[in-house]
Amino acid sequence: MKILIVYAHPERKSFNGAMFQEACRVLEAEGHQVQTSDLYGMAFKPVSDASNFTGLQNPDYFKQQLEELHATANHLFSFELKPEIKKIEWCELMIWQFPLWWFSVPAILKGWVDRTFAMGQAYGSGRIYETGFFKDKKALLSLTTGGPQDAYLKDGLQGDINGILRPLQRGILQFTGFKVLTPHVVYGPARMSGEEREYELKRWGDRLRIVADEPEFNVGKY
Ligand SMILES: Cc1cc2nc3c(=O)[nH]c(=O)nc-3n(C[C@H](O)[C@H](O)[C@H](O)COP(=O)(O)OP(=O)(O)OC[C@H]3O[C@@H](n4cnc5c(N)ncnc54)[C@H](O)[C@@H]3O)c2cc1C
Known part of the structure; x- marks a missing residue:
């Protein structure tokens, strides 16, 4: 399987960093092709603006989605975005690792x-959800x-984790067509003993060994 891991943590020695490295190690050992985007490592600029493009259709009034359509037709995405868009198009499974x-x-x-899921490339012309551009891809959120x-939990202080993740899983991933796997x-890795953290890394690795066979997760309605 072609797998893209997008990693977003400012410290490589963090538990997220350990999960990222474990994922790369296990998936490559299983024979998958793995590409990564280490966003802090790349110093990826998160601000979405006219610099997304090497040329604008309307330099007097910036409207991102129209510029995205124009850039799609005329190959005008910036040198920073092009490889990221390519990686998304390439992958069959996308994993996000984040706190x-x-x-x-x-x-x-x-x-x-905001910058890579562009209109014309990820959604648009009525192509959303089941007909989204990424309908043949899967996505998996891995978080701490x-x-x-x-x-x-539902009655817990913060509320159901699946409700918290809905804007990501429904609003971004399913919206653009991805089939979402169970998050x-x-x-609380910082509250765990060393042994408990080792167990969690093993649990992650064990899951990834068979991730290619996992069924879709029902994100539900909240
Ligand atoms: C801006 C901000 C907003 C936040 N909002 C929320 C929120 O809404 N809800 C919420 O619940 N939390 C929130 N938090 C807390 C955050 O989610 C946690 O701090 C984070 O998820 C912990 O993961 P970590 O990778 O940073 O852990 P770390 O603190 O980096 O790691 C935990 C421990 O694991 C150890 N470790 C690293 N590698 C290994 C390894 N290979 N084997 C064993 N142990 C290892 C580390 O040394 C450390 O002792 C927020 C934090 C910030 C900064």
């Missing part, structure tokens, strides 16, 4: 989506939290 920040992804990853697991959550 939950403010009930969402770190801004660098949200900015990567600060809070414990019981805080992320992989490690709750």
Whole structure:
């Protein structure tokens, strides 16, 4: 399988960093083709603006989606975005590895989506959800939290984790056609013992060994 791992954590020695490295190691050992986007490592610029493009249709009034259509037709995406868009098109499975920040992804990853999931390339002309451009691809969120697991149950302090992830899983991934796999959550790695963290890394690796056979996850309605 062709797999893209998008990694968004500012510290390579973090638990997220360990999960990222474990994923690369296991998936390559299983014979998959792996490409990565280490967003902090690349110093990826998350701000979406006219610099997304090497030329503009309307330099007097910037309207991103119209410029995206124009750039798609005229090959005008910036040198920074082109390889990222190519990687998304290439992959059959996309994995995001990130810490939950403010009930969402770190801004660098949200900015990567804002800039690369362009109209004309990822959605548009009525091609959304089941007919989305990425309908033959799968996506998997792999994340860590600060809070414990019981805080992320329906009646917990923070509420159901699947409701928190809905803007990502429904609003971005399914919207553009991806089939979403069950999210992989490690709750509160900073609160764990060394042994518990080792167990979590093994649990992640074991899951990835058979990820190609996983069925789609029902993201539900909240
Ligand atoms: C801006 C911001 C917003 C946040 N919002 C939320 C929120 O909305 N909800 C929420 O729950 N939390 C939130 N948090 C907390 C955040 O989600 C957690 O701090 C993060 O998920 C923990 O993951 P980490 O990789 O940073 O852990 P780390 O603290 O880097 O790692 C935990 C431990 O694992 C150890 N470790 C690293 N590698 C290995 C290895 N190979 N084997 C064993 N141990 C290892 C590390 O040394 C460390 O001791 C927020 C944090 C920030 C900064």
